[in-house]
Amino acid sequence: MPDRELRPAAPPAWGLLLAIAGARLALHAALADRYGYFRDELYFLDCGRHLTWGYVDAAPAIGLYAKLALLLGGSLPALRLLAGLAGAGVVLLTGLLAWRLGGSRAAQGLAAVAALATPIFLAIASLFSMNVVEPLFWTGCAIVLVRLANGASPRLWLLLGLLAGLGLLNKHSTAFFGVAVAAGILLSPARRALATPWPWAGAGVALLVFLPNLLWQATNGFPTLEDLRNVARTGKNVVLGPGEFVLTQVLQQGPHLLPLWLGGLAWLLLARGGRYRALGAAFAVFFVLMFAMKAKGYYLTPIFPIVIAAGAVGLDEALARSRRLAGRAWPRLAATAWCVLLTLPAAPMVLPLLDPPVFVDYTRRLGFTPPRAEVAHEGPLPQMFGDQHGWPELVTEVARVWNGLTPEERARGAIFANNYGEAGAINLLGPAQGLPRAISAHQNHFFWGPRGFRGDVLVVLQDDRVSLERLCSSVEEAGRHAHPWGMAEENGPIWVCRGLKTPLQELWPRLKHWN
Numbered sequence: 001m002p003d004r005e006l007r008p009a010a011p012p013a014w015g016l017l018l019a020i021a022g023a024r025l026a027l028h029a030a031l032a033d034r035y036g037y038f039r040d041e042l043y044f045l046d047c048g049r050h051l052t053w054g055y056v057d058a059a060p061a062i063g064l065y066a067k068l069a070l071l072l073g074g075s076l077p078a079l080r081l082l083a084g085l086a087g088a089g090v091v092l093l094t095g096l097l098a099w100r101l102g103g104s105r106a107a108q109g110l111a112a113v114a115a116l117a118t119p120i121f122l123a124i125a126s127l128f129s130m131n132v133v134e135p136l137f138w139t140g141c142a143i144v145l146v147r148l149a150n151g152a153s154p155r156l157w158l159l160l161g162l163l164a165g166l167g168l169l170n171k172h173s174t175a176f177f178g179v180a181v182a183a184g185i186l187l188s189p190a191r192r193a194l195a196t197p198w199p200w201a202g203a204g205v206a207l208l209v210f211l212p213n214l215l216w217q218a219t220n221g222f223p224t225l226e227d228l229r230n231v232a233r234t235g236k237n238v239v240l241g242p243g244e245f246v247l248t249q250v251l252q253q254g255p256h257l258l259p260l261w262l263g264g265l266a267w268l269l270l271a272r273g274g275r276y277r278a279l280g281a282a283f284a285v286f287f288v289l290m291f292a293m294k295a296k297g298y299y300l301t302p303i304f305p306i307v308i309a310a311g312a313v314g315l316d317e318a319l320a321r322s323r324r325l326a327g328r329a330w331p332r333l334a335a336t337a338w339c340v341l342l343t344l345p346a347a348p349m350v351l352p353l354l355d356p357p358v359f360v361d362y363t364r365r366l367g368f369t370p371p372r373a374e375v376a377h378e379g380p381l382p383q384m385f386g387d388q389h390g391w392p393e394l395v396t397e398v399a400r401v402w403n404g405l406t407p408e409e410r411a412r413g414a415i416f417a418n419n420y421g422e423a424g425a426i427n428l429l430g431p432a433q434g435l436p437r438a439i440s441a442h443q444n445h446f447f448w449g450p451r452g453f454r455g456d457v458l459v460v461l462q463d464d465r466v467s468l469e470r471l472c473s474s475v476e477e478a479g480r481h482a483h484p485w486g487m488a489e490e491n492g493p494i495w496v497c498r499g500l501k502t503p504l505q506e507l508w509p510r511l512k513h514w515n
Helices: 014-030 039-048 061-071 076-100 105-117 119-124 134-149 156-170 174-186 189-195 198-219 223-234 242-253 255-274 277-292 297-321 330-341 344-350 356-366 391-403 407-412 420-429 465-471 504-511
Strands: 413-416 457-461 472-481 492-500
Touching: 014 076, 014 105, 039 061, 039 420, 061 076, 061 156, 076 105, 076 119, 076 134, 076 297, 105 119, 105 255, 105 297, 105 330, 119 242, 119 297, 119 344, 134 156, 134 174, 134 189, 134 277, 134 297, 156 174, 156 198, 174 189, 174 277, 174 297, 189 198, 189 277, 198 223, 242 255, 242 277, 242 297, 255 277, 255 297, 255 330, 277 297, 297 330, 344 356, 391 413, 391 420, 391 457, 391 472, 391 492, 407 413, 407 457, 457 472, 465 472, 465 492
Parallel strands: 413 457
Antiparallel strands: 457 492, 472 492
16 A cells, blocks of 8 residues: 655754753753652652552553662662653654644744743653653654544554553553543544544554553452542542633643643644644543543643644744744744743742752742642642652651660561651661661552561551550650651651551551552
């Protein structure tokens, strides 16, 4: 079958795009250890020590990423290098998507610069997680859809399925992206392809790739669904109204970039005779879907490279049509400068540029308080920064308490952490201070169990005397952790509990804490 694909007139600006992506990587490398480990990073490293086809609150790929980080030493620079590489990849793919949409060299550069300068992209790429990888799969899917819309071989539906399947193994929210793309296809001329076997074969490939995680979920009673139900039942996340939800997107993407991505949405829906309408409709459907599901604001982030790339192409074409501006370089340079310079005031909000006291003073002077995504997390810094403080000090205090036990008690004792951040900190930083690995019933730690420990002596973090006295014959406050810039819930006593009234193995199912 002859290739009828409509190819871009301009070549990809590889040198320019790689330079912009390299600037993103250099920025994150320079700030890699400016603060400390983030709570979730500590947990993900524990997941990397227990590779499996699924986790209570995450798809399996994060374990592989963490395993690679551990092989590189598990240090902050190693973690943040991987995150920075993924962030640079998002910049590169956004520029390449602009090229596939027919964008000139200038449009490709503008798209890449806008992706580099988007505040929420900067924030996500500064931490090691599955979130920084997610836009890679989604933008890759968008590039394939553009090629299909341009008449490429229908066999590319198989590649689309592969990318979607890998995206699901990275983060389950890719399923909702798939729903939005399916709706976009139905609402666009691309629906004609559904009369052929290729889209359905692509869906089969996605399901086949995702199947190991699906089987793991089924074998373990679908823990992720239980975890999500617990989040909804307990009201863990801040629920935004319609105006707040839209405003959050504007702030996260940067108010100065609103014209670019809104213009990109309009361009996808209206330009080229609706050839790329499926992507524009997918964005609109996904936006509404996330609001209806009361999602956190950043859950929309991975779909924005699509409208940013389209916005850069649309703006470049509008300038080319202008009699006064066509052929002039300064309007495009001005648009690029607009993206970068107006991001600078927001940069300290999303990157660890300032010392905590300076950050607090900076936000006070601006009269802006970063919004919370979760109800219970409180502290002088936003959670993204607060959860990077206090872990070494916590481990040192636990080590002081642990070393205060007799040798016989240490031989029969264990450290029980009530959340995965504490457990991860002890597991990563504790061995250097002579600590054993912690046990915990929070999230996937529950599956890893008490490791045969009976509960004769427990050093317990983040709990209260009344609750512990129901379980233990003797409860002693042996230490206290407090950090001025960490999250408030981590500040509190450290207990030594003796004489567990119920064997730990028997008690373990009642300790399960999922969310």
